[in-house]
Amino acid sequence: MKKYSYIIIDDDAESILKTKTAASGFSELSFAASASNFQDGLNLVLEHKPALIFLEIEPRDLSSHLSLTFISELHRYFQDIPKIIITTDKKDSAFDAIQYGVFDYLLKPVAHIDLLKTVLKLKKANLESKSSDLTEEQPSIVIDNANSVTIPQNIQKPLTICIKSYGDYRYLNAEDICYFQADNNSTDIYLNTGEMITAFKTLKHFESVLTYPFIRIHNSYVINRNYISRIHSGNSICYIKNSTKKIPFSKTYRANVEQIIADFAAGNYLEV
CATH class of the missing domain: 3.40.50.2300 (Response regulator)
Incomplete structure (x- = not known):
């Protein structure tokens, strides 16, 4: 048993x-x-x-x-x-x-x-x-009018986020997103290119469906940990790589920021 x-x-x-x-x-x-x-x-x-x-x-x-x-x-x-x-x-x-x-x-x-x-x-x-371990997994086939393409389903793919609005499908690579900023009942998504895209979902929605490295640090912000270049605990501010943007973090989410600091220290890390 x-x-x-x-x-x-x-x-x-x-x-x-x-x-x-x-x-x-x-x-x-x-x-x-x-x-x-x-x-x-x-x-x-x-x-x-x-x-x-x-x-x-x-x-x-x-x-x-x-x-x-x-x-x-x-x-x-x-x-x-x-x-x-x-x-x-x-x-x-x-x-x-x-x-x-x-x-x-x-x-x-x-x-x-x-x-x-x-x-x-x-x-x-x-x-x-x-x-399932005893059964060989068969690849699925995606067919259109021109071609047949075999795609093995057991290959881990990077996360793609689709922003859909009235028949318009905008595809974003999650790894290109620096941070999300709440704007009432919508959310502004900021990319590493400097571009901003608005999604008509709340920030809470994105917090609930996304996992690490996306972390809530403020009522108005979910940040991609991989784009943090600096954390100033005294001023409660995070800095974004290759940007002048300063993102505040609040007491409510300070534990999350401390986890980010610990995460950096657990890697290939040198503090001087």
Whole structure:
């Protein structure tokens, strides 16, 4: 029988205990550790590499910094991240959680029957994975009136963002985007060429569908970490490469900026 190790990340000690108690009723689930804040939770995941993470995204203690951005952070370190099971007492963030590709969304306190459904889904996913490993993946064929083009679907392609408006399709390479700036109910997208394009979606929408290296640092800005040339903590400002643009960051998102600084330091890095 396959075992699934799990970590619980929740700022409420009582909730951790209740989730652990519910999970103890399933021999397939093996408890590894628990944490009450973003950084401790991340450290535990990197250390234990669990199959599952039970994650609270609407904490009572805001200083815990628990949110869906925890999932984005995992993508920095894992090719395939653990399966995320959201455990919270509100339904409000269910749609946003789906955009992050979570495996399941359970309301607290976690009920036995709900967790049973999750375990059954895990087993089904495991069987389907084994089945696909035994079957050679066939490439799909894209055909038009002139040509037939074979495109292997298992090749990872760079993300393309399509800005659609009244039959007009504008295609952007995500890696060319420096930052997004909110403009009421629309969002201005700034490219590394200096060009600006407006999309009729809110900044919150882009934050919910994009993952690392795109990071929210202000109510009005989501920034591409790869285009940051300087961070001035005293003035709460980020500078953009090859640009005079200065982007402010707010106290609400200071933890995200600290993660960016830590990310730079974790690379091929020399501080003088």
